[in-house]
Amino acid sequence: MEAFTLRVIQTIQNIPAGKVMTYGQIAAQAGSPRAARQVARLLHSMSAKYDLPWHRVINAAGKISFQDENHRQTQKELLLGEGVVFTGMNVDLIRFRFDPGED
Template structure:
Protein backbone atom coordinates (compact mmCIF):
# COMPACT_ATOMS: atom_id res chain seq x y z
CA UNK A 1 0.00 0.00 0.00
CA UNK A 2 1.26 3.48 -0.85
CA UNK A 3 2.32 5.74 2.06
CA UNK A 4 -0.27 8.37 1.10
CA UNK A 5 -3.04 5.75 1.17
CA UNK A 6 -1.89 4.54 4.59
CA UNK A 7 -1.85 8.13 5.84
CA UNK A 8 -5.36 8.80 4.51
CA UNK A 9 -6.70 5.69 6.23
CA UNK A 10 -5.02 6.70 9.49
CA UNK A 11 -6.39 10.27 9.30
CA UNK A 12 -9.95 9.09 8.62
CA UNK A 13 -9.82 6.49 11.40
CA UNK A 14 -8.81 9.25 13.83
CA UNK A 15 -11.76 11.57 13.14
CA UNK A 16 -13.64 11.52 16.45
CA UNK A 17 -17.36 10.97 16.76
CA UNK A 18 -19.28 14.22 16.29
CA UNK A 19 -16.69 15.79 14.01
CA UNK A 20 -16.08 15.96 10.26
CA UNK A 21 -13.22 16.59 7.86
CA UNK A 22 -13.30 17.54 4.19
CA UNK A 23 -11.67 15.51 1.44
CA UNK A 24 -9.13 18.28 0.82
CA UNK A 25 -8.35 18.68 4.50
CA UNK A 26 -7.67 14.94 4.76
CA UNK A 27 -5.40 15.12 1.71
CA UNK A 28 -3.42 18.00 3.28
CA UNK A 29 -3.02 16.25 6.64
CA UNK A 30 -2.06 13.01 4.87
CA UNK A 31 0.73 14.80 3.03
CA UNK A 32 -0.58 15.64 -0.45
CA UNK A 33 -2.79 18.75 -0.51
CA UNK A 34 -3.72 18.33 -4.17
CA UNK A 35 -5.16 14.84 -3.80
CA UNK A 36 -8.72 15.34 -2.59
CA UNK A 37 -10.01 13.14 -5.43
CA UNK A 38 -7.67 10.37 -4.37
CA UNK A 39 -9.19 10.58 -0.87
CA UNK A 40 -12.59 9.99 -2.50
CA UNK A 41 -11.24 6.90 -4.28
CA UNK A 42 -9.66 5.55 -1.10
CA UNK A 43 -12.91 6.03 0.81
CA UNK A 44 -14.89 4.32 -1.93
CA UNK A 45 -12.59 1.34 -2.26
CA UNK A 46 -11.37 0.80 1.31
CA UNK A 47 -14.10 1.91 3.73
CA UNK A 48 -15.43 -1.58 4.40
CA UNK A 49 -12.05 -3.32 4.45
CA UNK A 50 -10.59 -0.86 6.97
CA UNK A 51 -13.85 -0.07 8.80
CA UNK A 52 -13.50 3.64 8.08
CA UNK A 53 -15.96 6.16 9.52
CA UNK A 54 -16.72 7.36 5.98
CA UNK A 55 -19.77 9.29 7.14
CA UNK A 56 -17.48 11.84 8.85
CA UNK A 57 -16.05 13.00 5.52
CA UNK A 58 -17.85 15.82 3.71
CA UNK A 59 -16.99 18.37 1.04
CA UNK A 60 -15.27 21.71 1.68
CA UNK A 61 -18.60 23.57 1.69
CA UNK A 62 -19.76 21.45 4.63
CA UNK A 63 -22.16 19.46 2.49
CA UNK A 64 -22.82 15.79 2.05
CA UNK A 65 -21.58 15.12 -1.45
CA UNK A 66 -23.13 11.69 -1.97
CA UNK A 67 -25.67 11.54 -4.79
CA UNK A 68 -27.12 8.14 -3.92
CA UNK A 69 -30.27 8.82 -1.88
CA UNK A 70 -29.93 5.85 0.47
CA UNK A 71 -26.26 6.56 1.26
CA UNK A 72 -27.06 10.26 1.66
CA UNK A 73 -29.65 9.51 4.35
CA UNK A 74 -27.34 6.96 5.98
CA UNK A 75 -24.55 9.52 6.22
CA UNK A 76 -26.85 12.27 7.48
CA UNK A 77 -28.49 10.08 10.12
CA UNK A 78 -25.12 8.76 11.34
CA UNK A 79 -23.80 12.30 11.74
CA UNK A 80 -26.97 13.42 13.50
CA UNK A 81 -26.74 10.45 15.88
CA UNK A 82 -23.25 11.69 16.81
CA UNK A 83 -24.62 15.16 17.63
CA UNK A 84 -23.80 16.94 14.36
CA UNK A 85 -26.51 19.47 13.48
CA UNK A 86 -27.39 20.47 9.93
CA UNK A 87 -28.19 23.89 8.55
CA UNK A 88 -30.85 23.38 5.94
CA UNK A 89 -31.07 20.08 4.10
CA UNK A 90 -27.47 18.92 3.96
CA UNK A 91 -25.01 21.52 5.22
CA UNK A 92 -22.93 21.19 8.37
CA UNK A 93 -21.47 24.26 10.06
CA UNK A 94 -17.95 23.22 9.19
CA UNK A 95 -16.37 25.72 11.58
CA UNK A 96 -18.25 24.17 14.49
CA UNK A 97 -17.76 20.48 13.62
CA UNK A 98 -14.41 20.45 11.77
CA UNK A 99 -11.79 18.20 13.30
CA UNK A 100 -8.34 19.76 13.05
CA UNK A 101 -5.71 17.27 14.12
CA UNK A 102 -2.06 18.00 14.67
CA UNK A 103 -0.38 16.59 11.57
CA UNK A 104 2.38 15.04 13.67
CA UNK A 105 -0.16 13.24 15.86
CA UNK A 106 -2.07 11.80 12.91
CA UNK A 107 0.54 10.54 10.44
Protein backbone atom coordinates in the same frame (compact mmCIF):
# COMPACT_ATOMS: atom_id res chain seq x y z
CA MET B 1 0.43 -0.05 0.46
CA GLU B 2 1.64 3.42 -0.53
CA ALA B 3 2.56 5.88 2.21
CA PHE B 4 -0.14 8.35 1.10
CA THR B 5 -2.80 5.65 1.25
CA LEU B 6 -1.72 4.61 4.74
CA ARG B 7 -1.77 8.21 5.97
CA VAL B 8 -5.26 8.73 4.51
CA ILE B 9 -6.54 5.61 6.27
CA GLN B 10 -4.96 6.63 9.58
CA THR B 11 -6.32 10.17 9.31
CA ILE B 12 -9.87 8.96 8.66
CA GLN B 13 -9.64 6.39 11.48
CA ASN B 14 -8.73 9.19 13.88
CA ILE B 15 -11.71 11.45 13.17
CA PRO B 16 -13.59 11.42 16.47
CA ALA B 17 -17.34 10.89 16.75
CA GLY B 18 -19.22 14.15 16.40
CA LYS B 19 -16.59 15.70 14.12
CA VAL B 20 -16.03 15.79 10.35
CA MET B 21 -13.14 16.37 7.97
CA THR B 22 -13.20 17.39 4.33
CA TYR B 23 -11.67 15.38 1.50
CA GLY B 24 -9.14 18.16 0.88
CA GLN B 25 -8.29 18.47 4.54
CA ILE B 26 -7.55 14.74 4.70
CA ALA B 27 -5.44 14.95 1.54
CA ALA B 28 -3.41 17.80 3.04
CA GLN B 29 -3.00 15.95 6.33
CA ALA B 30 -1.75 12.93 4.36
CA GLY B 31 0.83 15.05 2.57
CA SER B 32 -0.80 15.77 -0.79
CA PRO B 33 -3.08 18.82 -0.57
CA ARG B 34 -4.30 18.52 -4.15
CA ALA B 35 -5.42 14.90 -3.86
CA ALA B 36 -8.99 15.30 -2.57
CA ARG B 37 -10.36 13.11 -5.38
CA GLN B 38 -7.87 10.39 -4.51
CA VAL B 39 -9.11 10.53 -0.91
CA ALA B 40 -12.65 10.02 -2.20
CA ARG B 41 -11.56 6.98 -4.21
CA LEU B 42 -9.66 5.50 -1.28
CA LEU B 43 -12.59 6.09 1.04
CA HIS B 44 -14.93 4.34 -1.38
CA SER B 45 -12.66 1.36 -1.93
CA MET B 46 -11.26 0.85 1.58
CA SER B 47 -14.02 1.82 4.02
CA ALA B 48 -15.27 -1.70 4.58
CA LYS B 49 -11.85 -3.34 4.67
CA TYR B 50 -10.49 -0.93 7.29
CA ASP B 51 -13.80 -0.17 9.04
CA LEU B 52 -13.40 3.53 8.30
CA PRO B 53 -15.90 6.05 9.68
CA TRP B 54 -16.71 7.12 6.11
CA HIS B 55 -19.70 9.15 7.25
CA ARG B 56 -17.40 11.69 8.92
CA VAL B 57 -15.97 12.84 5.59
CA ILE B 58 -17.77 15.64 3.73
CA ASN B 59 -16.93 18.16 1.04
CA ALA B 60 -15.30 21.57 1.52
CA ALA B 61 -18.68 23.33 1.42
CA GLY B 62 -19.81 21.33 4.45
CA LYS B 63 -22.15 19.21 2.39
CA ILE B 64 -22.64 15.50 1.98
CA SER B 65 -21.30 14.55 -1.45
CA PHE B 66 -23.44 11.52 -2.25
CA GLN B 67 -25.75 11.99 -5.22
CA ASP B 68 -27.89 9.02 -4.21
CA GLU B 69 -30.62 10.13 -1.79
CA ASN B 70 -30.47 6.93 0.28
CA HIS B 71 -26.71 7.20 0.82
CA ARG B 72 -27.00 10.92 1.56
CA GLN B 73 -29.72 10.30 4.14
CA THR B 74 -27.77 7.44 5.75
CA GLN B 75 -24.72 9.64 6.16
CA LYS B 76 -26.80 12.48 7.59
CA GLU B 77 -28.50 10.14 10.08
CA LEU B 78 -25.16 8.70 11.23
CA LEU B 79 -23.76 12.18 11.79
CA LEU B 80 -26.91 13.35 13.57
CA GLY B 81 -26.59 10.33 15.84
CA GLU B 82 -23.14 11.59 16.84
CA GLY B 83 -24.44 15.08 17.63
CA VAL B 84 -23.49 16.84 14.40
CA VAL B 85 -26.01 19.58 13.63
CA PHE B 86 -27.19 20.33 10.09
CA THR B 87 -28.75 23.33 8.45
CA GLY B 88 -30.51 21.62 5.57
CA MET B 89 -27.76 19.35 4.25
CA ASN B 90 -24.89 21.54 5.48
CA VAL B 91 -22.64 21.00 8.48
CA ASP B 92 -21.23 24.03 10.29
CA LEU B 93 -17.54 23.45 9.59
CA ILE B 94 -16.44 26.04 12.12
CA ARG B 95 -18.14 24.09 14.87
CA PHE B 96 -17.76 20.47 13.73
CA ARG B 97 -14.58 20.31 11.62
CA PHE B 98 -11.88 18.20 13.24
CA ASP B 99 -8.41 19.66 13.10
CA PRO B 100 -5.84 17.06 14.22
CA GLY B 101 -3.41 19.88 15.02
CA GLU B 102 -5.81 21.57 17.42
CA ASP B 103 -7.89 18.82 19.04
